[in-house]
Amino acid sequence: MGSRAMRMNAGEKTIDWLFREQLRVDHKWSVKLPTGFTWWADRHAQTIEIVGSESSEDGETAYLISTRTDLLRNLKLTDKTAAGINALLMHFASMAGPVFDEKTGTLFLCSLVRVHESVREWMSALISVASVLQIAEARIMAPDLAKLFGAESAESGHPENGERPVPDELAEIVANLIAPVGRQPCKWSHGEFAEVVNDYMQAPPCLLATNGGLKFTAEFPFGNAPGNHPIHGRESSLFRGSGCDPHPRYGNGLLLIQSFGASDLSEEEGVRLAFSLNTGELTKNPAGYGFGSYCYNEGCIHFTSFIPNAAHRYGLLPNFYYAGASRAWYMSKVLKDADWENM
Numbered sequence: 001m002g003s004r005a006m007r008m009n010a011g012e013k014t015i016d017w018l019f020r021e022q023l024r025v026d027h028k029w030s031v032k033l034p035t036g037f038t039w040w041a042d043r044h045a046q047t048i049e050i051v052g053s054e055s056s057e058d059g060e061t062a063y064l065i066s067t068r069t070d071l072l073r074n075l076k077l078t079d080k081t082a083a084g085i086n087a088l089l090m091h092f093a094s095m096a097g098p099v100f101d102e103k104t105g106t107l108f109l110c111s112l113v114r115v116h117e118s119v120r121e122w123m124s125a126l127i128s129v130a131s132v133l134q135i136a137e138a139r140i141m142a143p144d145l146a147k148l149f150g151a152e153s154a155e156s157g158h159p160e161n162g163e164r165p166v167p168d169e170l171a172e173i174v175a176n177l178i179a180p181v182g183r184q185p186c187k188w189s190h191g192e193f194a195e196v197v198n199d200y201m202q203a204p205p206c207l208l209a210t211n212g213g214l215k216f217t218a219e220f221p222f223g224n225a226p227g228n229h230p231i232h233g234r235e236s237s238l239f240r241g242s243g244c245d246p247h248p249r250y251g252n253g254l255l256l257i258q259s260f261g262a263s264d265l266s267e268e269e270g271v272r273l274a275f276s277l278n279t280g281e282l283t284k285n286p287a288g289y290g291f292g293s294y295c296y297n298e299g300c301i302h303f304t305s306f307i308p309n310a311a312h313r314y315g316l317l318p319n320f321y322y323a324g325a326s327r328a329w330y331m332s333k334v335l336k337d338a339d340w341e342n343m
Contacts, residue, residue, distance in 0.1 A: 092247075207236055251309065
C-alpha cells in the first residue's frame with residue numbers, strides 16, 4: 001500500500017482516501033470511474049472525481065476535484081423556478097450550490113476545489129464534509145422541491161444491485177453528528193477572528209478590515225469605476241465572516257458571505273447570472289474555493305458559504321480570506337472588466 005500511495009498524485013490520493021477511509025464506500029453500492037467514483041449512500045447518486053488539473057508557475061500541480069449529487073430531474077428552469085431556488089439559497093446555502101444541466105433537465109448540488117499536495121490533508125477533510133452535507137440536503141430538499149417545481153426527485157439505484165434498501169450511516173450524519181456539534185458554541189474562537197484580521201488583512205489586496213468578536217469584514221477592490229468607497233475612490237467587494245449566525249439545519253459554525261454590487265441588473269437577470277456563475281465556479285474553474293453558492297438579492301450578487309462546527313480546523317480562516325481575494329479579482333473581471341494590476 002505504501003508504494004502504491006507514493007505513485008499516486010495529490011488528486012488520486014484524495015479520491016482514494018475519501019473512498020476507502022473517510023466515507024468508507026461500500027463496493028456493492030458504488031461504481032468506480034477512471035478518475036473517481038459514483039456511490040449511493042441512499043437514493044441520490046453522488047459522484048466524486050478529478051475533472052481537471054492545473055500547473056502553477058513553480059511547477060506544482062493542482063487537481064480539480066468535483067463533488068456532485070443528483071437532486072432533481074425533468075426540471076424546467078423558468079424565471080419563477082430559478083427565483084424560488086435562489087430565495088432558498090439565501091437562507092440554506094452551505095458548502096454546495098445548484099447547477100442546472102439544460103440538456104437533461106437535471107439539477108445537481110455541486111462543489112469544486114483545487115487540491116495540491118501542500119493542502120491535501122485539510123482540503124480532503126473539507127471535501128468529505130461537503131460530500132455528506134450534499135447527501136443530507138438531497139434527501140431533505142428533493143421531495144419538496146420536486147412537488148414545488150413540478151419536477152421529479154432524482155432518485156436512482158446501482159446499475160446492477162438496484163436501489164439501496166437501507167441508507168448508509170453517513171446519510172444520517174446531520175442528525176447524528178453535524179447538528180449535535182452545531183449546538184455547541186462556535187468552534188472558531190475570538191482569537192482566530194482577531195488573528196486573521198491583524199495578521200493577514202492589513203495589507204493589499206485588502207482595502208479595509210475590521211474585527212468584532214466572532215466577526216470580521218474585509219473589503220477588496222471591485223472594478224475600476226468611480227464609486228462611493230472612501231479608499232481610492234473605488235467600489236469594493238465586502239467579504240464577511242461570522243461565527244454567531246447559525247445555520248437553520250446545522251447550528252453553529254462559520255458563515256461566509258461575499259457581496260458584489262450589480263444594481264444595473266433586473267432581478268431575473270441577477271438570478272440567471274447567479275446560476276451561470278455557479279456553473280462556472282462549481283463545475284469548471286473555482287475562483288477561490290467552490291464550497292458554497294452564488295445567489296442574487298437586492299441589487300447584489302452574493303457568494304454564500306457555511307462551514308459547520310464539525311469541519312473546524314485551526315488555520316482555515318486565512319485560507320478562506322485568500323479565497324475571497326481570488327473571488328473578488330474574478331468577479332471584477334466578470335462584472336466590471338477591471339484590471340487589478342493597474343490598481
